[in-house]
Amino acid sequence: MELSRLSLAHAADLLRKRSLSSVELTRFFLTRIEQKNPELNAYITVDEEGALAAAQAADARLARGDGTPLTGLPLAVKDLFCTHGLRTTCASKMLHTFCPPYESTVTRRLKEAGAVLLGKTNMDEFAMGSSNETSFFGPARNPWNPARTPGGSSGGSAVAVAAGLCLAAIGTDTGGSIRQPAAMTGITGLKPTYGRISRFGMIAFASSLDQAGPMTRSVADAALLLQSMAGHDPLDSTSIDAVVPSYAEALTAHVQGLRIGIPAEYFAEGLTDAVRDAVERAITTFRALGAQCIPLSLPSTPYAIPTYYVIAPAEASSNLARYDGVRFGYRCENPKDLQDMYARSRAEGFGAEVKRRIMLGTYVLSSGYYDAYYRKAQKVRRLIADDFQTALAQVDLLLTPTTPETAFLIGEKNNDPVRMYLSDIFTINVNLAGLPAISLPCGFDANSLPIGLQLIGRPLQESTLLTAGQAFQQATDWHLRSPV
Amino acid sequence: MSIDTRTVQNVARLARLQLSPEELDPCAEQLSRILTLMETLNGLPTEGVEPMSHAVDIRLPEREDQVCNGDQREALLACAPDTEQYHFRVPKIIE
Numbered sequence: 001m002e003l004s005r006l007s008l009a010h011a012a013d014l015l016r017k018r019s020l021s022s023v024e025l026t027r028f029f030l031t032r033i034e035q036k037n038p039e040l041n042a043y044i045t046v047d048e049e050g051a052l053a054a055a056q057a058a059d060a061r062l063a064r065g066d067g068t069p070l071t072g073l074p075l076a077v078k079d080l081f082c083t084h085g086l087r088t089t090c091a092s093k094m095l096h097t098f099c100p101p102y103e104s105t106v107t108r109r110l111k112e113a114g115a116v117l118l119g120k121t122n123m124d125e126f127a128m129g130s131s132n133e134t135s136f137f138g139p140a141r142n143p144w145n146p147a148r149t150p151g152g153s154s155g156g157s158a159v160a161v162a163a164g165l166c167l168a169a170i171g172t173d174t175g176g177s178i179r180q181p182a183a184m185t186g187i188t189g190l191k192p193t194y195g196r197i198s199r200f201g202m203i204a205f206a207s208s209l210d211q212a213g214p215m216t217r218s219v220a221d222a223a224l225l226l227q228s229m230a231g232h233d234p235l236d237s238t239s240i241d242a243v244v245p246s247y248a249e250a251l252t253a254h255v256q257g258l259r260i261g262i263p264a265e266y267f268a269e270g271l272t273d274a275v276r277d278a279v280e281r282a283i284t285t286f287r288a289l290g291a292q293c294i295p296l297s298l299p300s301t302p303y304a305i306p307t308y309y310v311i312a313p314a315e316a317s318s319n320l321a322r323y324d325g326v327r328f329g330y331r332c333e334n335p336k337d338l339q340d341m342y343a344r345s346r347a348e349g350f351g352a353e354v355k356r357r358i359m360l361g362t363y364v365l366s367s368g369y370y371d372a373y374y375r376k377a378q379k380v381r382r383l384i385a386d387d388f389q390t391a392l393a394q395v396d397l398l399l400t401p402t403t404p405e406t407a408f409l410i411g412e413k414n415n416d417p418v419r420m421y422l423s424d425i426f427t428i429n430v431n432l433a434g435l436p437a438i439s440l441p442c443g444f445d446a447n448s449l450p451i452g453l454q455l456i457g458r459p460l461q462e463s464t465l466l467t468a469g470q471a472f473q474q475a476t477d478w479h480l481r482s483p484v
Numbered sequence: 485m486s487i488d489t490r491t492v493q494n495v496a497r498l499a500r501l502q503l504s505p506e507e508l509d510p511c512a513e514q515l516s517r518i519l520t521l522m523e524t525l526n527g528l529p530t531e532g533v534e535p536m537s538h539a540v541d542i543r544l545p546e547r548e549d550q551v552c553n554g555d556q557r558e559a560l561l562a563c564a565p566d567t568e569q570y571h572f573r574v575p576k577i578i579e
Contacts, residue, residue: 101559194539208538237545238538306522317499324500326572328563335575343502355501359492359511360518362499376525378535383528385536418517434539459540 003028004164005482008073008221011167015062015072022062022072026055026116029074033118033165036484041140042159044079045087046119054116061114070228071114076166078157079120080127081107081212082201086117090203091135092125094323094330094349104201105233106170106212113228118166122156125351126320127177127205129153130423133414134353141410142185143483144449148407151181151423157215158185163484168216168225172202174209175308176402176427179439182215183402183452186441186481188469189215190222193460194434195240197226198233206315207238209308209431218479219469222438223247226462242460250463253471256290260455260468261395265301266426272405278443278451279401282472286399289471294395298387303380304429309421310364310377311432316354317361323349356417385433392435392458397468400426402439402452430456438465441478450481486516 003025006014014020030048037043051074058072082088082100089095107117122140124132132140132155140155142148143163150159154171158181161169171178173191182189190213197212204210214225227248232241262283267276283293325331325345332348335341350358364373391398404425413420430437436459439452457465473479489508492515496503503511557570566573 098563101556101563195542234545234547238540238542240540240542241545300528303525303528306525309518310522310525321500325565326574327560329565331565337575338577339500340502341575342500346500347502350501356511356514358499358501359495359515363487363491363495363515363519364522366495366498373522375535376530377522378537379530379533380525380528382533382536383530385539417514418521421518421521432539 004032005217006167007218008167008224011073012069016067018062022055022058022116023052025072026051026074026118029118029166036163036165039141039146040143040159040163041122041138042156042163042165043076043119044089044091044122044137044156047086047117050086051116051118058114058116068114069224070110072116073114073167074116074118075110076118076121076157076160076169077107078123078154078169078171080123080172080203081170082203083107083117083120086120088120088203089136090126091123091137092350092354093136096136096330098328102201105198105235106202106229109229110170121160121169124153124155124353126203126354127153127172127174128316128353128357130176130180130420131408131413132156133410134351136351139410142407144186144407145447147409148449149184149410151184151407153177154215155181158182158187161185161187161215161217164482168214168221170212170225171215172210172212173431174205175312175431176424178213178215179402179427179437179452179454180424182439184407184450186450186478186483187215187217188219188222188438188440188479189213190226190438190462190465191430191436192226192230192462193240193436195238196436196460196462197229198236198239200233200235204319206312207319208315209312219440219466219473220251223251223466240460245463247463247466250466251470252467253474255286255468255471258291258397258468259395260286260291260293261296261391261398262293263296263298263301263391263398263400265298266400270404270425271401274445275401275403275405275451279453282442282453283399285472285475289475293399296391296394298391300380300384300387301429304384304432305421305425307377307380307384307432308428309360310373311381313357313361314365314374315361317358317365320354320358353417381432384429388433388435396464398456400454400456402426402454406445406447406449406451426454435459436462436465438469440469440472441481442476443478487512487519
């Protein structure tokens with residue numbers, strides 16, 4: 001039995017039967033991390049002591065027969081979720097020694113469901129990036145080819161899942177940061193509806209777009225983690241107060257008669273042939289399973305990137321104003337006065353991409369430019385959301401490629417921000433509209449690099465994504481391929 | 485649109501970011517390129533469109549104004565770079 005590839009359900013079953021202990025499973029992953037992390041750089045912090053203590057507690061519960069759904073299962077979380085007393089860096093020098101005095105709702109719920117947190121995964125600094133290269137702790141590397149990026153910003157979580165350095169992981173997605181790295185590492189990544197999962201204790205990047213979600217090796221695993229995290233939280237005023245359905249019940253794989261829209265704009269120029277071919281084969285698979293695939297149009301699609309790169313930096317420049325060297329985080333040496341302390345702490349504490357986005361956001365919000373950029377982008381955001389609403393009135397789901405190309409080389413795009421931004425061209429729209437979407441492995445290119453497809457659903461209809469995703473994974477074995 | 489180094493300096497001042505003289509030109513050049521990308525939005529007519537500030541239309545929730553997180557003074561001060569007698573300490577502000 002290959003422990004590194006266990007599904008959550010299978011692992012939970014072994015633990016319940018006591019044919020494997022949580023301590024054994026946790027030690028297995030800690031050893032594997034020790035062996036592979038120096039090369040892959042998936043984890044920023046490994047919490048050996050905390051993980052083993054949680055595993056022991058889990059084994060005690062399991063021995064009493066009162067385990068909860070995730071009891072004893074070793075998971076990884078992006079280093080953007082505040083964990084009480086455990087260093088939380090957001091991959092920034094600004095927070096490289098920060099130990100939060102409180103716990104995020106996501107990690108609290110996972111722990112309450114019994115999960116063992118192995119550690120905190122690498123990411124782009126403050127989640128700003130598409131390749132994990134902006135991390136203060138260096139880039140995470142793609143296990144399919146370590147010269148390549150795993151995508152970003154949840155690159156470390158993607159690598160940890162793909163390389164078997166945890167059973168499953170949690171990421172966050174502001175413009176594609178769960179789905180794009182999932183596609184590039186051959187795993188399953190789900191971004192729920194905005195507001196489905198609490199943002200309390202998630203270090204903010206762009207508050208109207210940020211959303212947490214599972215990164216797993218299967219749709220069934222994603223359903224289980226979503227179940228543990230979803231639901232209203234009074235500590236997040238934007239979390240949606242709606243009933244959380246049983247996601248396990250959505251795993252019927254029944255797609256007979258399901259209407260899937262294929263938006264023409266996602267198959268336009270810029271898409272590589274390998275990705276196009278794989279996604280077209282996936283459409284054929286869905287047709288063979290009984291779904292109807294219907295061509296349609298989302299005309300505002302080309303405007304999503306410029307809209308996002310006004311709105312997200314504007315929100316970021318405001319959110320990151322809190323890093324001033326006073327109450328927490330990095331402070332420069334020997335400040336000569338208060339203004340010098342602010343300006344130098346921020347200049348020294350933030351990396352180049354974060355500074356670029358703060359500058360951009362400050363510019364588009366500054367007097368005289370607000371209407372021309374920010375107001376305009378908010379209007380276009382409405383048009384983009386309206387496009388989706390119209391389309392999703394005619395079909396149950398949309399199917400697109402997740403990314404226009406497979407994993408690119410480390411260093412290939414990091415001197416060209418505009419080119420880097422374009423790698424999120426198929427995922428960003430979904431965040432602007434606040435919709436749920438999932439990325440599923442659907443093939444490989446000639447360099448043996450994974451390809452992902454994206455399914456986009458109606459608000460709060462994660463279940464439809466899971467049903468269709470489960471059907472696809474029962475009909476194909478792309479998600480079972482492993483790099484190591 | 486291209487922006488000059490004076491504008492960059494002004495934005496950096498607003499953002500409380502110190503930029504070195506060597507950073508100004510590259511920063512102006514990159515911001516100009518990104519702003520050019522943003523200006524493609526001007527090709528889309530938006531008269532009469534209601535600006536969208538949030539992904540979901542939700543009412544702001546209200547609750548009783550009660551302290552619910554207790555006294556965390558020690559824990560919060562422990563995060564600070566410099567403290568003195570239960571205060572955050574900063575460099576001198578007034579001469």
